[in-house]
Amino acid sequence: MEINLVSDTVTKPSPEMLSAMFNAKVGDDVFKQDPTVNELEAYTAAFFGMEKALFFPSGTMANQAAIKLHTQPGEQLIADKYAHIFNYEGGGVSFNSGVSCRLLDGNRGMITAEQVEDAINPPDFYHSPLTTLVSLENTTNKGGGACYEMKDLLEIRKVCDKHGLKYHLDGARIWNALVAKNQDPLHYGQLFDTISVCFSKGMGAPIGSVLLMSEKDYQKVMRIRKVLGGGMRQAGYLAAAAIYALEHNIERLTEDHRRAKELGKALLKTNWVQSVESVETNIVIFSVKPTIQDAVVIEKLKQRNIAISSLGKGKLRLVTHLDYKEVMHTYVLEALEKMVF
Numbered sequence: 378m379e380i381n382l383v384s385d386t387v388t389k390p391s392p393e394m395l396s397a398m399f400n401a402k403v404g405d406d407v408f409k410q411d412p413t414v415n416e417l418e419a420y421t422a423a424f425f426g427m428e429k430a431l432f433f434p435s436g437t438m439a440n441q442a443a444i445k446l447h448t449q450p451g452e453q454l455i456a457d458k459y460a461h462i463f464n465y466e467g468g469g470v471s472f473n474s475g476v477s478c479r480l481l482d483g484n485r486g487m488i489t490a491e492q493v494e495d496a497i498n499p500p501d502f503y504h505s506p507l508t509t510l511v512s513l514e515n516t517t518n519k520g521g522g523a524c525y526e527m528k529d530l531l532e533i534r535k536v537c538d539k540h541g542l543k544y545h546l547d548g549a550r551i552w553n554a555l556v557a558k559n560q561d562p563l564h565y566g567q568l569f570d571t572i573s574v575c576f577s578k579g580m581g582a583p584i585g586s587v588l589l590m591s592e593k594d595y596q597k598v599m600r601i602r603k604v605l606g607g608g609m610r611q612a613g614y615l616a617a618a619a620i621y622a623l624e625h626n627i628e629r630l631t632e633d634h635r636r637a638k639e640l641g642k643a644l645l646k647t648n649w650v651q652s653v654e655s656v657e658t659n660i661v662i663f664s665v666k667p668t669i670q671d672a673v674v675i676e677k678l679k680q681r682n683i684a685i686s687s688l689g690k691g692k693l694r695l696v697t698h699l700d701y702k703e704v705m706h707t708y709v710l711e712a713l714e715k716m717v718f
């Protein structure tokens with residue numbers, strides 16, 4: 378039994394999902410003639426109450442297209458220092474859009490309206506870059522799966538309105554936030570100009586993201602996706618996996634969250650863990666005691682067929698997901714209990 382807790386991207390499509398993919402009706406999506414892609418886009422747009430949705434091969438490309446849509450070269454966006462768009466998209470913000478990032482020192486990847494307001498460059502001060510976009514992440518990846526309260530998202534919207542800024546949400550794991558905080562997806566649709574969502578994380582699909590937006594932005598985003606090379610042909614085979622995930626894999630995320638919380642508790646009981654960050658969704662970040670090397674912990678777990686990852690500086694991470702089943706969970710809890718230094 379190989380247990381992979383490195384990421385929720387390691388899942389493989391279930392037989393039922395594969396069957397939905399296999400049976401998908403397809404056409405050429407570059408001509409917008411793939412019925413399954415069209416269905417996924419309509420479904421997702423309605424789910425969040427937004428006018429339009431567009432299918433992308435990756436969350437990175439969906440985020441990059443949104444940033445390109447909202448900015449001009451030389452401008453600046455505001456994000457948390459842990460933001461995926463800054464840390465893990467290959468420098469795409471500057472490469473694709475010629476934009477700089479004003480990074481804020483938030484709490485577990487989350488920032489406040491006050492911090493945003495303080496970080497806006499005065500538009501009449503022509504020496505500094507013009508601030509035009511605020512980009513949030515929910516749940517936060519590097520922040521350990523933390524998620525925003527709706528009222529805090531609304532406060533930041535008000536600051537954006539006051540200063541004429543666009544408001545983007547990197548919602549790669551928005552599904553986890555919806556379930557953990559019992560939120561209404563329609564509220565997200567009302568707040569943000571654009572939202573990117575991933576189907577290849579906790580939702581268990583092999584590929585695929587969607588960018589949600591207004592009718593007005595849609596034509597422009599179609600062109601940006603084309604420029605980035607994201608126009609796909611019979612993509613309905615992939616969209617079918619995403620539709621299957623929307624219909625079957627949202628509610629069950631509570632299982633991933635419960636298991637993550639239980640892992641957090643089990644880690645705290647060991648004699649080699651220093652601290653565990655509060656577990657809100659499916660990501661557990663913990664620190665080992667200063668006398669213990671994280672590489673040794675990873676190796677010891679590997680010997681028990683459990684894979685986890687290091688974030689550096691004595692911090693380790695594990696992520697629960699669709700393919701992490703109850704039998705594996707029982708085994709891991711036992712293995713943690715038995716592992717002593």
Ligand SMILES: *Cc1c(COP(=O)(O)O)cnc(C)c1O
Binds near residue numbers: 518
């Ligand atoms: C995974 C992820 C993305 C998108 O990543 P892709 O691998 O390009 O699909 C974007 N934002 C966050 C926060 C993520 O965790």
